[in-house]
Amino acid sequence: MTAHLVLKYLHVIGGAVLLGTGAGIAFFMLTAHRRGEPALIAAVARIVVIADMVFTATAVLAQPITGVSLALVMGYTLTDGWILVSIALYIVTGLFWLPVIAIQLRMRDLAADAARRSAPLPAPYYRLFRLWFAFGFPAFGAVLVIFWLMIARPAFTIPGLGP
Numbered sequence: 097m098t099a100h101l102v103l104k105y106l107h108v109i110g111g112a113v114l115l116g117t118g119a120g121i122a123f124f125m126l127t128a129h130r131r132g133e134p135a136l137i138a139a140v141a142r143i144v145v146i147a148d149m150v151f152t153a154t155a156v157l158a159q160p161i162t163g164v165s166l167a168l169v170m171g172y173t174l175t176d177g178w179i180l181v182s183i184a185l186y187i188v189t190g191l192f193w194l195p196v197i198a199i200q201l202r203m204r205d206l207a208a209d210a211a212r213r214s215a216p217l218p219a220p221y222y223r224l225f226r227l228w229f230a231f232g233f234p235a236f237g238a239v240l241v242i243f244w245l246m247i248a249r250p251a252f253t254i255p256g257l258g259p
Contacts, residue, residue: 134210141204
């Protein structure tokens, strides 16, 4: 197997993990939230945080390594327009994902505390959920665009940056 195929395989798997884990986490958190049961939300959030740390974080670290290596092996420059836009969108995704980790941790803790006290979810939980939900759209949308850019590899340049 060539370096090109190994890198491509790892990069595609990493992208699938990012997209799949993100969609799965969103589905499970939204489903738990809609039930409104603090104990259920705390349990789901606990698993979601673990999934984010094990799967998403691993893929987040691997993607730039495999992506840059793959681009260079395939003869692209990192200043090709589609690569620059992909990198920018990857950074945007990270800027939304990092706060989401902290938000999920806080939502988990608030739900667990409410469950321990047999109390309803507190107002800060709902504010955090709305923020978590809102941050998911640009992050998930950016990942979808990155997938399209990886597949289509459109030829364009960015004035002042590309060749």
